[in-house]
Amino acid sequence: MAIMARVICEFGLDHLTIMQAPGPNDMAIAPLVLESTLPGQFAREFDKNHFLRYCPILPKFNNSVLPQSWSLDGEGPSPNFDCPEKMYELMQRYGLLMGLIFPVTSIDASRYFLRYDGKRSPLHQAELNELGMISLHAFDVFDRMRRAETTAPNLLSARELEVLRWTAQGKTSIEIGQILSLSDHTINAYMTNAIKKLDCVNRTQLVAKAIRLKLIN
Structure with a gap:
């Protein structure tokens, strides 16, 4: 995480989260998070309002394994992130104005997300490609450590x-x-x-x- 914190800084991003992919019965994000640089208070407020069920990005992973990105308009929720107004206000307050999620699969076939948040302009395709490769390598190291620690x-x-x-x-x-x-x-x-x-x-x-x-x- 310390190394990845330096990596995301190079991309102008602020936060990284490694989490299990939510299932249809999951109601909160906190139990799914394995590692994150996001403030703990953000997750508590997010879960208190049950925002996971309203996240407009997650349903897209039902039909695609491609990375998904979003950004918030200055006047309110944007077309590619059509969320409740209170959710928009929460993300604005914590400076989470744009982000992207890379879906990854562990060797035991479990699904995970690498989520990046920040307040820069959306990443260009070349940046997405580079960050995608870095994410795969980072998760491979993380997953090997995770499996070793379970023993x-x-x-x-x-x-x-x-x-x-x-x-x-x-x-x-x-x-x-x-x-x-x-x-x-x-x-x-x-x-x-x-x-x-x-x-x-x-x-x-x-x-x-x-x-x-x-x-x-």
């Missing part, structure tokens, strides 16, 4: 998870050792193993990744 819960032993939970609560190795009746050297060994298994560099990154993977609360 992470099975990598850690019960004792490693227990040590990890106490570490997340701010306990030192000595304190955890006292709680579990183990030496601090043993605790450090468990931590080192967990760091290696989750491909982290230190305890801080380990705890952050464990929370993201929902291994701990």
Whole structure:
């Protein structure tokens, strides 16, 4: 996401979102979002008003796998983005005046969207082509990381998870050792193993990744 943030900046765009493609029964966008630079408040307001059901772009993907773009006119919803007035006002307020969605498919056949938002003029065809290729490569990397991380819960032993939970609560190795009746050297060994298994560099990154993977609360 850090690399892609620099990429979209080069295109004059402001936000990137990686999300699962909504299904017919989905009513909110927040549960579908995997990664995003959009403000969290935007998603909360979007879902509070049930705007997903009124999005004029999503139905177009029922008949096409091509990227879809849109832009907002200064006076109100544009012909290619015919949305409720309150939805238009919300997007205006957050500076989401234009955007595009690239549909992608993971190796397990699940559908995802890469969504870009900004306030520049619509992208030219050459820019669309270039961003499309970058999006495919970016999602390929993201999807490989996502699939690798789904196996992470099975990598850690019960004792490693227990040590990890106490570490997340701010306990030192000595304190955890006292709680579990183990030496601090043993605790450090468990931590080192967990760091290696989750491909982290230190305890801080380990705890952050464990929370993201929902291994701990």
